[in-house]
Amino acid sequence: MRIERCPFCGGDAAVVPTNPNRWRVECNVCLAAGPERSSEAEAVEAWNERRGEGCPFCGGRDLVTYSYGQAYSNGRYFYHARVMCRACGSEGPLAVVDDKKEAMREAERLFKEGK
Numbered sequence: 001m002r003i004e005r006c007p008f009c010g011g012d013a014a015v016v017p018t019n020p021n022r023w024r025v026e027c028n029v030c031l032a033a034g035p036e037r038s039s040e041a042e043a044v045e046a047w048n049e050r051r052g053e054g055c056p057f058c059g060g061r062d063l064v065t066y067s068y069g070q071a072y073s074n075g076r077y078f079y080h081a082r083v084m085c086r087a088c089g090s091e092g093p094l095a096v097v098d099d100k101k102e103a104m105r106e107a108e109r110l111f112k113e114g115k
């Protein structure tokens with residue numbers, strides 16, 4: 001089945017397992033992820049969906065930006081942040097910045113940029 005390019009960055013994407021019997025499509029470049037589904041085919045279908053405004057996959061506007069984890073590299077801490085759609089569970093591109101607030105801002109910028 002044909003997998004559309006990433007709606008955020010235009011990169012190639014692949015379907016990956018998340019849990020037993022759960023799948024989602026992830027962008028190989030920016031790590032954005034589509035909605036999780038119970039089969040590969042459904043996960044690809046959900047990823048290929050394009051609804052314009054708000055969330056690119058479901059059109060939802062209930063978006064939340066969250067920061068998680070910290071990676072220690074080259075003597076500095078880096079924060080990970082993403083925008084997530086509460087309606088379908090899809091996630092925007094991963095931002096990695098050495099400041100928590102900036103990481104969240106960057107995640108929002110990356111989310112909006114490709115749309």
Ligand SMILES: [Zn+2]
Nearest residue numbers: 006009027030
């Ligand atoms: Zn991407």
Ligand SMILES: [Zn+2]
Nearest residue numbers: 055058085088
């Ligand atoms: Zn959504």
